[in-house]
Amino acid sequence: MRLKRSMRWEARTLAPIISLFLLIVGTALVVPGFLRLSIVDGHIYGSLIDILHRSTPTALIALGMAVVIGTKGIDLSVGAIIAICGAVTAVLTASTELHPLIVLGCAVLAGMVCGLWNGTLVAVFGIQPIVATLILMVAGRGIAQMITGGQIVTFHSDFINAIGNGFFMGLPARVVLAAVIIAITVLVLRKTALGMFLEAVGGNSEASRLVGIDSKLLILMVYVFSGFCAALAGVIIAADIRGADANNAGLWLELDAILAVVIAGASLSGGRIYLGLTIVGALIIQTLTTAILTSGLPAQYNLIVKASIILLVLLLQSRVTQNFIKTRVQAFRRSSDAQ
Amino acid sequence: MTDVNQPPLLSIEHINKRFPGVRALNDVSLTFHSGEVHALLGENGAGKSTLIKVLTGIYAKDSGDITLEGRKVHIKNSQDAQNSGIRTVYQEINLIPTMTVAENLTLLDQPRRFGMIRWRSAHSQAREMLARVGLDIDPNSLLVSHSIAVQQMVAIARALGSKARLLILDEPTASLDSDEIARLFGLMRQLKAQGMAIIFVTHFLDQVYAISDTISVLRNGSHVGTFKTRALSQTELVGHMLGKDLDMLQHEQRDITETEEKPVVLSLSQVGKTGMLKPVDLNLRQGEIVGLAGLLGSGRTELCELAYGAARSDQGSKTWLGQSLPINTPKQAIEQGMAYCPEDRKHRGIIAELSVRENLILALQSSRGWWSRIPMAEQQAVVSEFIERLSIKTSDMEKPIGELSGGNQQKVILARWLVTNPKLLILDEPTRGIDVGAHHDILNIIRELCEEGMSLLVASSEVEEIVAFAHRVVVLRDRGKVSEIVGNQISQKSIIQAIAQ
DSSP states (O other), X not given: OHHXXXXXXXXXXXXXXXXXXXXXXXXXXXXXXXXXXXXXXXEEEEHHHHHXXXXXXXXXXXXXXXXXXXXXXXXXXXXXXXXXXXXXXXXXXXXXXXXXXXXXXXXXXXXXXXXXXXXXXXXXTOOOHXXXXXXXXXXXXXXXXXXXXXXXXXXXXXXXXXXXXXXXXXXXXXXXXXXXXXXXXXXXXXXXXXXXXHHHHHHOXXXXXXXXXXXXXXXXXXXXXXXXXXXXXXXXXXHXXXXXXTTTTTTTHHHHHHHHHHHTTOOTTOSOOOHHHHHHHHHHHHHHHHXXXXXXXXXXXXXHHHHHHHHHHHHHHSXXXXXXXXXHHXXXXXXXXXX | OOOTTSOOSEEEEEEEEEETTEEEEEEEEEEEOTXXXXXXXXXXXXXXXXXXXXXXXXXXXXXXXXXXXXXEEOOXXXXXXHHTTEEEEOSSOOSOTTSBHHHHHHSSSOOEETTEXXXXXXXXXXXXXXXXXXXXXXXXXXXXXXXXXXXXXXXXXXXXXXXXOEEEEESTTTTOOHHHHHHHHHHHHHHHHXXXXXXXXXXXHXXXXXXOSEEEEEETTEEEEEEEGGGOOHHHHHHHHHTOOGGGGTTOOOOOOOOOOOOEEEEEEEEEETTTEEEEEEEEETTOEEEEEOOTTSSHHHHHHXXXXXXXXXXXXXXXXXXXXXXXXXXXXXXXXXXXXXSOIIIIIOOTTSBHHHHHHHHHHHHHOSSSOOOHHHHHHHHHHHHHHTTOOOSOTXXXXXXXXXHHHHHHHHHHHHTTOOSEEEEESTTTTOOHHHHHHHHHHHHHHHHTTOEEEEEOSOHHHHHHHOSEEEEEETTEEEEEEEGGXXXXXXXXXXXXO
């Protein structure tokens, strides 16, 4: 019985972890020094750290996306929310004397208001999530342009720049920030019953209603959370380039986030939230990009190779493949038992 | 009226159809005559829809013959059925609501010239088709702009087409009001006079008697019998549908003693909802099992829904333990100590992706709120206790519930509510679609719970079952309560007679 249970666990969760491991080992064989870490001025540097550094925006929005998808929803507007929050950060820093913490608060608030808008459309008005969030996906960049006045607004603030490129206890500050948010999310979802309620609503909202779960409020909260995550990603991206580009900040990032959730093994039809594996998924996507760039492969192959490897991961996870492997393993066991 | 000497339009002989594990049609033979309305009756799973799907070529029969006007026909797909003149109108109208009436009517064979649709003749064709069913509406209007009844008529107009001989109406009246039904019946009489054979599938007995000439009853895939409508009493008909021979039921014994006057737990006073259930009075006492009997569509499920607050009633009031309380949502019902296992286990009961443990603990966790999560050790203790107590067969508690058999899923859902220790448990068809062993277990659990002082409201289509455990039986018909049978008066016979009236 115990064995059976651990096998179930393996089949579902090992594929992304093994994929990430193989990807890192494979790249290390091709790119010398890929695994090397060095400490300069008390800060850790190296390709692996660089991957962590670059993957934080994707990881953050994938975190929100995992929760949204778990409730049978989707949030296409996160890229636009990144642009809005980046614009808020840049404009407030460049043109006011507000304390950076207040600026940060305003940016996060803007993201959560965006999420509230999405959540209201989905939970209160019953609009399909893909359509409801499409509205902000389109309008959001327009809002960001209005905030920046159509310009790329640059700014300088030591505090905010530190979020983008600073270090905290030897590690990139943004990685520490993302890790803290991820840890808190995991704790809240798994140490309270919230995670189970969200999965119940995603799996069968009518059955959840009949056991007394307030699915509307939960769905509303989930989109606010996604907006919150996107806001942090927006601040990080703006801080990274010390400016806000309403047209390009976070462009297509929502698709990477959805991909990360799918790589984690979650179904878009909802019902399951895999937070840890989603982060692994985000790391796989970033590792691929970094590996392709550092391996010296011509840049034009970048997207094709990335897509092919992700396809491979998804095929590995598909039910058909897993059943095939399972029956093969069983047949092998039977024949070895017979001997 | 039917002339028996006239050869039948369509006869089916010894039709068999099997699905994995189910014998959906078992040696069914029937004949259908021109100018006859033939009602096809049976409870859920009797084989009505399978038979229709065989006739319309959606399913292939395993064996048997279909003879149309003396010639053997092979209906392999819906095109064959169409060509043989067999047309069907389903309960859910399968027209395209966003297209115009004319487009819907001529969708399948548009008059064309040089590959282009000739709209002028399409419209005149549509107008002709509408005239046949006596509809005077603009063919250019959008289908959605008409009432369901008119849409139903348009569907019939399309089904009739040019050479329809046999029209199958599958529950056509389910969403119609009484005026609209009268209009539909007028059309059916008109078609009948023109020599059309009509198969009418419904579960409204009044309508069967209002329109049909002949009744055929199916039960568990077998043909029970074909009767002249005038010669069959409603009581006999219900007996056939439920598989009860009334004479055999005379001497049955009940070993349930009546409950003395215990306090009333839930009292419904004129609770109803427009279009769902006529106002109903109901008192549920402590330690009492009240059975809800009635045919499919009689309002059993609706009464459960309204009692629990799964649907909000728009009339009447509820009293809980002597206090007048608003119980309008599941949350409020749970707070007072109610529990509800719905009939549709798959869509409204289980959460297939979640594990047995999560499904079982969900109601208790929901009543405690999201913040105070039940510690894992406690969850596992509770879950293993109930897996043992209800003998739920699962390899481990982390298995997704969707992988369990129907009977075991039902036990998990039952356990989900038992852990909340409810004062009143509402069960809608607790034994549907589960195997014999689990069936037996669940009936035993129901009796035990009642002995422990829990009140139960149990809706069931199996009269036998209700007789076996109920202290009181509420009989429903056509979405309203028709009678209440108490104590020693309860027998299969008295229930069936009340259903049929």
